Amino acid sequence: MVIAGLSHTYRRRRVLDGVDAAFGPGVLGLLGPNGAxxxxxxxxxxxxxxxxxxxxxxxxxxxxxxxxxxxxxxxxGYLPQETRLPPDMSPRDFLDYIGLLKGMPDPRERAHQAEDLIRRLGLAEEADRRMGTLSAGARRRTGAAQALMGRPRLVVLDEPTAGLDPEERVRLRTLLASLDDACTVIVSTHLLDDVKALSPEIAVLARGRMVFSGPPGDLVADAPRPDARSGRPSLEEGYAALMRTVREEE
Ligand SMILES: Nc1ncnc2c1ncn2[C@@H]1O[C@H](COP(=O)(O)OP(=O)(O)OP(=O)(O)O)[C@@H](O)[C@H]1O
Incomplete structure (x- = not known):
């Protein structure tokens, strides 16, 4: 993935401002405040x-x-921030349908992949129920599962852990961490726990600019120690220090 000088405006309002980045296979965590x-x-x-x-x-x-x-x-494979899943379909039928759309002609292979995702995302109890009757967390996990059908080489997930309880979040992270090494996964999140668990590389966006990219350890290394007694700053402290610097520079 190569991004060079990328800007974007909505009705003349600039929301991305000259973003440059390059990254390869593995999980990249994209962080940033609301509206970044x-x-x-x-x-x-x-x-x-x-x-x-x-x-x-x-x-x-x-x-x-x-x-x-x-x-x-x-x-x-793409999970948008807002997804509307067909309320009358079950997760299993939906995954089968997505597999078909993604060009998987073999019904056994579709069923096998759907079953694997259902099991690994803890959706077994909900797999054959109408999606309109499922909890928000089960719908979100179904959304993540559809993004992974067909084993795509690029997976883009917009806040996949939003609305998930801690156990569900761990399940999803474990699944993402186990994807093929050749797969490029980009995950946006507000949760620093997600990137700690998942991402050897992170990128931080603030007011449309990429203000950090690299391993989480580098963000921590740049942060001042909060007080003389404490040891190495936490990722939260590193992130907060970066945000302070960004505000001061404006
Ligand atoms: N379709 C649109 N039309 C006009 N403005 C938009 C549109 N989509 C987003 N924006 C504005 O662009 C800015 C960036 O929004 P965006 O959703 O990309 O940020 P974000 O970092 O994903 O925020 P959040 O963490 O709250 O989801 C915001 O100020 C938002 O109001």
């Missing part, structure tokens, strides 16, 4: 929005072109 532009960035990386200023290349496809955005879809 994370969802906008993920929509651009998933080819849902067209980059109008700057360049995005994903899995070798140039996402400035319609052909590039289309070609990416074959290899993409």
């Amino acid at each position: 532009g994370k969802t906008t960035l993920l929509r651009l990386l998933a080819g849902v929005l067209r980059p109008r200023s700057g360049r995005v290349e994903a899995l070798g496809h140039d996402l400035r072109t319609r052909a590039g955005r289309r070609a990416l879809r074959r290899d993409l």
Whole structure:
């Protein structure tokens, strides 16, 4: 994934401002305060929005072109921030349907992958119930499962752990951590626990600018120690110190 000079405006309001980044396979955690532009960035990386200023290349496809955005879809799993799942379908039927849309012709392979995701995301009890009757957490996990059907090479998840209870969050993180090494996973989150558990690399977006990228340890290393008695600063302290610096620079 290569992002160069990427900016985005909504009705002349600039929400991404010259973002540069490059990353490869593995899990990247995208952090940032509310309104920082994370969802906008993920929509651009998933080819849902067209980059109008700057360049995005994903899995070798140039996402400035319609052909590039289309070609990416074959290899993409995407969980948007807001998802509406068909209320009358069950998670199992929905996953089967998504598998079909993603070009998996073999019904046994679709059933096998759906069953595996259902089990690993703790959806066994809900798998055959109407999605309209499920809890928000079960719907969110079904949303994450659909993104992983077909074993895509690029997975873009917009706050997948939002609304999940601690056990469900751990399940989802464990699943993401176990994906194929060749898979590039980009996860936005407000939870520092998510990135601690998941991400060897993090990126922090603030007011449309990429203000940090690297291993979480580097964010911590840059932070001042909160007081003389404490040892190494926590990731929370590193993040808070970065946000203070960003505000002071403005
Ligand atoms: N479709 C849109 N039209 C106009 N403005 C938008 C649109 N989508 C987002 N915005 C604005 O762009 C800015 C960035 O929003 P975005 O959702 O990308 O941020 P975010 O970091 O994902 O925020 P959050 O953490 O709250 O989800 C916000 O000020 C938001 O109000």
